[in-house]
Amino acid sequence: MIEASVRVRIWDLPTRLFHWLLAALVVFSFTTGKLGGDWLEWHFRSGYTILSLLVFRLLWGFTGSHYARFVNFLPSPSRTWRTLRSQESEVTRVSAGHSDIGTLSVYALLTVLAVQATIGPFTNDGSFTEGPWVKFISSATSNRLSTLHYYNRWLVVALTALHVAAIAFYLLARREDLITPMLTGDKLGLSAPAAEDGTTIRLRAAALAALAGGIVFYLVTL
Numbered sequence: 551m552i553e554a555s556v557r558v559r560i561w562d563l564p565t566r567l568f569h570w571l572l573a574a575l576v577v578f579s580f581t582t583g584k585l586g587g588d589w590l591e592w593h594f595r596s597g598y599t600i601l602s603l604l605v606f607r608l609l610w611g612f613t614g615s616h617y618a619r620f621v622n623f624l625p626s627p628s629r630t631w632r633t634l635r636s637q638e639s640e641v642t643r644v645s646a647g648h649s650d651i652g653t654l655s656v657y658a659l660l661t662v663l664a665v666q667a668t669i670g671p672f673t674n675d676g677s678f679t680e681g682p683w684v685k686f687i688s689s690a691t692s693n694r695l696s697t698l699h700y701y702n703r704w705l706v707v708a709l710t711a712l713h714v715a716a717i718a719f720y721l722l723a724r725r726e727d728l729i730t731p732m733l734t735g736d737k738l739g740l741s742a743p744a745a746e747d748g749t750t751i752r753l754r755a756a757a758l759a760a761l762a763g764g765i766v767f768y769l770v771t772l
Contacts, residue, residue, distance in 0.1 A: 564755030
């Protein structure tokens with residue numbers, strides 16, 4: 551029997567920093583986009599940073615610690631459906647890594663954010679502010695992408711709300727706290743291998759973050 555007080559490292563520091571930085575920047579981008587005017591410059595900068603984070607997460611999904619790798623949290627609609635149909639009274643085992651419902655919401659949210667951040671540099675506000683890639687396309691195409699960028703933000707909002715709802719579902723219906731482990735990195739009462747989170751993997755993450763930032767900086771300054 552596993553001691554309830556046993557702590558197992560699940561989320562490495564780079565994954566946790568990515569998660570909370572992305573959450574903060576999504577809120578900041580939405581706010582500055584709504585404010586418009588001079589705030590649009592900060593909106594673009596925030597978008598570039600989000601794009602850098604997403605490039606980092608793509609690389610980290612193949613080279614990061616055990617639970618951060620994509621192969622270890624593949625989406626499964628059938629397993630998610632079984633989780634939703636199970637009775638609230640059933641005892642649910644605390645899972646290592648992403649939960650079944652969380653996995654689907656994570657992939658959906660990252661995909662929509664990637665679309666939003668990639669479209670951003672092609673957009674304009676109809677007056678004085680435009681992205682750095684507008685010069686590569688026609689005005690009509692930029693206008694269409696600007697419209698798509700505008701409406702896609704509400705999909706980002708909807709999926710963010712769904713992600714939060716999934717976390718609340720697991721907390722209230724499955725008695726599994728998914729927030730604290732993303733803050734501390736540890737889960738309690740698990741019989742699972744610990745994720746790597748030492749100096750070596752953090753230096754690897756720093757190098758990949760610098761690479762991701764360099765790639766995005768190069769592309770937006772073409």
